[in-house]
Amino acid sequence: MSRDFTIKIKTVSELEAFRKRILNDLKKARVVLTLCGGTGCQASRSEAVSTAVKDELIKQGMDENVHVRVTGCHGFCEQGPLCVIEPGNTLYCNVLPDDAREIVTKTVRDGEVVERLLYTDPVSGKTIQTESEIPFYRAQDRQLLAQNRQVDPCSIEDYIAIGGYSALAKTLFEMAPKAVIREIEASCLRGRGGGGFPTGLKWAKCREAPSDEKYVICNADEGDPGAYMDRCVLEGNPHLVLEGMMIGAWAIGAREGIIYVRNEYPLAVKHTRIAVQQARDLGLLGEDILGSSWSFDVEISRGGGAFVCGESTALMASLEGKVGEPRPKDVHTVVDGLWHKPTTLNNVETWANVPSIILNGSARFASKGSNGSKGTKIFALTGHIKSTGLVEVAMGTPISKVLFDIGGGPANGIPIKAVQTGGPSGGCLPADKFYLPLDFDALAEAGSMMGSGGMVVMDEGTCMVDVAKYFLTFLQDESCGKCVPCRLGIDRMLEIITDITEGRGKSQQISLLEELGHTISQTALCGLGKTAANPVLSTLRYFRDEYEAHISKEECPAGVCEALITYEIDPEKCTYCGVCKLACPYEAIMGAKEEVHTIDLQLCQKCGICRSECKFEAVQIN
Amino acid sequence: MLPLRLDSILEGRRSQPHQLIEVLQDVQEQEGYISEEAMRAISNELGVPPMEVYRVASFYKAFSMQPRGKNVITMCMGTACHVRGAKLLLSQATGLLGVNSGETTDDGLFSIEQVNCLGTCALGPVVTENGACHHHMNPSKLRKLIKSIRRAGMEETSDE
Numbered sequence: 161m162s163r164d165f166t167i168k169i170k171t172v173s174e175l176e177a178f179r180k181r182i183l184n185d186l187k188k189a190r191v192v193l194t195l196c197g198g199t200g201c202q203a204s205r206s207e208a209v210s211t212a213v214k215d216e217l218i219k220q221g222m223d224e225n226v227h228v229r230v231t232g233c234h235g236f237c238e239q240g241p242l243c244v245i246e247p248g249n250t251l252y253c254n255v256l257p258d259d260a261r262e263i264v265t266k267t268v269r270d271g272e273v274v275e276r277l278l279y280t281d282p283v284s285g286k287t288i289q290t291e292s293e294i295p296f297y298r299a300q301d302r303q304l305l306a307q308n309r310q311v312d313p314c315s316i317e318d319y320i321a322i323g324g325y326s327a328l329a330k331t332l333f334e335m336a337p338k339a340v341i342r343e344i345e346a347s348c349l350r351g352r353g354g355g356g357f358p359t360g361l362k363w364a365k366c367r368e369a370p371s372d373e374k375y376v377i378c379n380a381d382e383g384d385p386g387a388y389m390d391r392c393v394l395e396g397n398p399h400l401v402l403e404g405m406m407i408g409a410w411a412i413g414a415r416e417g418i419i420y421v422r423n424e425y426p427l428a429v430k431h432t433r434i435a436v437q438q439a440r441d442l443g444l445l446g447e448d449i450l451g452s453s454w455s456f457d458v459e460i461s462r463g464g465g466a467f468v469c470g471e472s473t474a475l476m477a478s479l480e481g482k483v484g485e486p487r488p489k490d491v492h493t494v495v496d497g498l499w500h501k502p503t504t505l506n507n508v509e510t511w512a513n514v515p516s517i518i519l520n521g522s523a524r525f526a527s528k529g530s531n532g533s534k535g536t537k538i539f540a541l542t543g544h545i546k547s548t549g550l551v552e553v554a555m556g557t558p559i560s561k562v563l564f565d566i567g568g569g570p571a572n573g574i575p576i577k578a579v580q581t582g583g584p585s586g587g588c589l590p591a592d593k594f595y596l597p598l599d600f601d602a603l604a605e606a607g608s609m610m611g612s613g614g615m616v617v618m619d620e621g622t623c624m625v626d627v628a629k630y631f632l633t634f635l636q637d638e639s640c641g642k643c644v645p646c647r648l649g650i651d652r653m654l655e656i657i658t659d660i661t662e663g664r665g666k667s668q669q670i671s672l673l674e675e676l677g678h679t680i681s682q683t684a685l686c687g688l689g690k691t692a693a694n695p696v697l698s699t700l701r702y703f704r705d706e707y708e709a710h711i712s713k714e715e716c717p718a719g720v721c722e723a724l725i726t727y728e729i730d731p732e733k734c735t736y737c738g739v740c741k742l743a744c745p746y747e748a749i750m751g752a753k754e755e756v757h758t759i760d761l762q763l764c765q766k767c768g769i770c771r772s773e774c775k776f777e778a779v780q781i782n
Numbered sequence: 783m784l785p786l787r788l789d790s791i792l793e794g795r796r797s798q799p800h801q802l803i804e805v806l807q808d809v810q811e812q813e814g815y816i817s818e819e820a821m822r823a824i825s826n827e828l829g830v831p832p833m834e835v836y837r838v839a840s841f842y843k844a845f846s847m848q849p850r851g852k853n854v855i856t857m858c859m860g861t862a863c864h865v866r867g868a869k870l871l872l873s874q875a876t877g878l879l880g881v882n883s884g885e886t887t888d889d890g891l892f893s894i895e896q897v898n899c900l901g902t903c904a905l906g907p908v909v910t911e912n913g914a915c916h917h918h919m920n921p922s923k924l925r926k927l928i929k930s931i932r933r934a935g936m937e938e939t940s941d942e
Contacts (some may be wrong), residue, residue, distance in 0.1 A: 199900075199901060199902055199915075200902050200905055200917075202903055202915070202919065203905055203908070203915035203916075203917045204905070237902070237904035237905055238904050238905070240905075244881070288879050303813065316923075352900045382901065383863045383898065385859070385862070385864075385898050385899035385903075386860055386861035386862045386899065386902075386903050387861030387899075387901075387903075388901035388902070388903055390855075390900075391901040399881050422901075423807060424899075424900055425842050425901060426913070461801075461803075461804065462804065463844075464803050464806070464807070464838075464842025464843065464844045465842055465843035465844040465897075466840070466841065466842050466843060467898065468883050478799050478803060479800070481799050481800035481801060481802035481803055481830070481838070482834075482838065483837055483838055483841040483842075484841065540862075540903055540904070541904075542859075542862035542903040542904055542906065543866065544865060544866070547906075548862075548903070548904035550904075568839045583861070592806060599786055599863065608875070614861065614862075614903075615863045616862050616865060616903075617865075618865050622865055627865075630861070632866055634859075634898060637896070640841075659822075666852065679856075713870070730799055739922075743874075743921055743922065743925070745873065745874055745876075748813020761914060763875070765873065767869075767870060767873035767874070767877070768867075768870055768873075769870055769873060769874055769877075769921045770870075772870055772920060772921060773920075773921060773922060
């Protein structure tokens with residue numbers, strides 16, 4: 161995909177001339193057909209759709225004046241593959257390769273709308289033609305995400321066409337490094353990776369640190385389960401992140417940058433590699449950038465799949481080829497970071513916010529958001545909710561607005577019980593806290609965390625003790641093992657929670673859990689260890705009655721914890737269809753054809769597959 | 783002697799200990815696992831003690847120390863997949879194939895693995911089969927997937 165550019169852009173005026181040329185070329189297209197090619201839509205076979213559309217255009221002789229753009233994630237993953245056609249801004253959902261012919265003939269050629277491919281509002285049942293009318297999009301403020309639709313991530317031309325690299329030009333020729341830092345400070349941008357540390361302050365400290373050699377790092381090791389906004393930004397608009405890094409590097413005085421990206425995100429790795437190569441080919445990375453005599457280049461490093469490497473010191477150890485173990489931060493990484501040199505590490509979304517702050521001013525950025533949390537934030541809305549996907553809203557937006565106005569409420573008609581924010585470092589907030597604003601401070605006060613922006617919605621069918629157990633299992637698996645509080649503390653907490661979910665719990669174990677949790681948060685070495693107890697502590701705070709039911713009544717109110725339930729087939733409802741029998745991996749279901757099925761409790765492993773398969777709700781939990 | 787296959791991976795990285803993880807990534811991708819032989823070769827070529835190579839290879843989840851089956855079924859166990867029933871899928875796969883997560887079937891056809899999040903949370907629960915993503919999975923879809931792979935595997939054997 162990397163093209164060999166014959167030209168090098170050596171000055172700002174050459175960049176502007178290049179931009180003008182691209183814009184002129186783009187004007188030639190009568191119709192622009194945008195296909196989402198993000199990881200979500202790719203999983204729904206978007207590649208086959210784009211091939212079919214391109215083939216159909218050639219077949220109908222329209223490939224000349226129709227521009228097909230395969231882009232990164234549009235955010236509405238649940239409805240993918242997505243296709244947007246301009247003019248008209250018509251959005252088609254769940255597009256299949258077989259739809260290509262109709263789309264090309266009717267919409268591209270004749271300008272008509274294919275009604276059956278439009279989005280159907282689940283509430284009103286009516287079809288909606290454009291993105292901006294769909295509640296999921298309408299209630300958002302997509303400052304970063306909207307750009308994904310405008311650029312092919314493998315085309316630096318697309319990025320330049322929408323104004324890309326003008327912020328860099330402004331930085332290099334109109335602003336002193338200190339002025340850049342002041343601008344970022346004035347914007348009140350805080351780290352989007354979880355910590356919420358003021359970005360401008362970080363940069364200022366790194367600039368002050370004495371050294372000839374400094375580094376900037378982009379943390380794209382998005383290990384939080386349930387969060388994927390960084391993948392989407394890096395995969396969909398890698399040049400935006402690169403430009404942000406370049407501005408930061410220039411401000412702090414770095415000549416080298418590293419993007420540390422999860423290897424579980426192959427598309428992000430691929431697109432970032434292409435972007436870096438294209439920027440190099442055009443002369444936007446390398447020596448004497450835009451004639452400024454400043455040089456900068458970026459390397460890409462793939463993560464090894466360790467959650468702890470999201471922590472800055474562990475990430476840097478990993479970049480040095482070592483195991484990803486954090487170190488005490490008595491001297492911060494802005495002074496003593498990668499290779500013991502001053503290093504500024506920001507996450508993907510933080511870097512992505514930088515170009516527009518420089519270009520449009522800090523005041524515009526700070527005009528959005530709440531008191532302590534400025535700008536917009538991308539959240540990954542998942543779980544038991546109607547419209548799942550990526551949601552970008554101004555900070556301070558109430559949780560309820562995201563869940564109900566944007567997300568459309570519960571998925572299966574079962575009321576929402578809780579929302580988990582902040583991944584394994586965050587907590588679960590109950591329905592009566594949904595009025596809370598989504599900002600760093602309000603969530604922390606409520607015992608949860610903004611984290612990187614995961615929002616997993618849980619309905620009444622979810623057992624909160626099981627959720628706490630899930631996170632402890634995750635953390636036990638991912639704990640690097642360096643410090644005792646995290647390594648052994650999590651082990652002990654998991655032992656206790658396992659006792660509780662298996663009916664061996666004792667009431668005094670609740671206070672023991674709390675004590676252990678507080679000890680871990682006070683004594684663990686790194687940020688991830690310090691917050692490891694949050695999922696348990698927050699569920700204890702808001703859902704203590706569920707813990708108590710497990711202990712005193714040996715009951716799992718949600719009917720999830722295997723040791724406390726049994727499955728039974730209701731003979732009234734059983735239609736002898738045999739599906740459950742076929743599905744059971746343990747051959748625990750008895751009964752011949754035309755005979756009521758029964759479950760052999762000796763053989764049953766309580767996996768619940770029979771219940772999920774039965775269409776007649778005949779399998780019940782006791 | 784260094785197996786020929788590692789030459790291109792080590793090219794330009796020799797005697798650079800900090801390249802260890804990148805080299806291991808490429809070996810994992812190419813060979814499907816990190817063998818003892820590969821670890822010794824990497825240790826020699828990068829100038830990293832064998833102990834350290836082993837430590838790094840066993841620390842990171844991306845590396846497998848055992849050869850894996852022809853079809854690697856990876857279950858996403860992220861939070862979003864968990865609340866939508868990822869556990870059911872794991873039970874279905876382990877129950878049907880008779881091996882635990884992290885193991886390979888005797889015929890070498892299947893390995894079951896777990897990953898903590900693939901970042902396709904909106905489409906959960908998600909299962910990948912040699913990297914190809916299957917979304918909105920349920921036990922019956924998973925059974926069909928496993929059966930179709932098994933059938934294809936059997937046809938291949940009979941062709942041989």
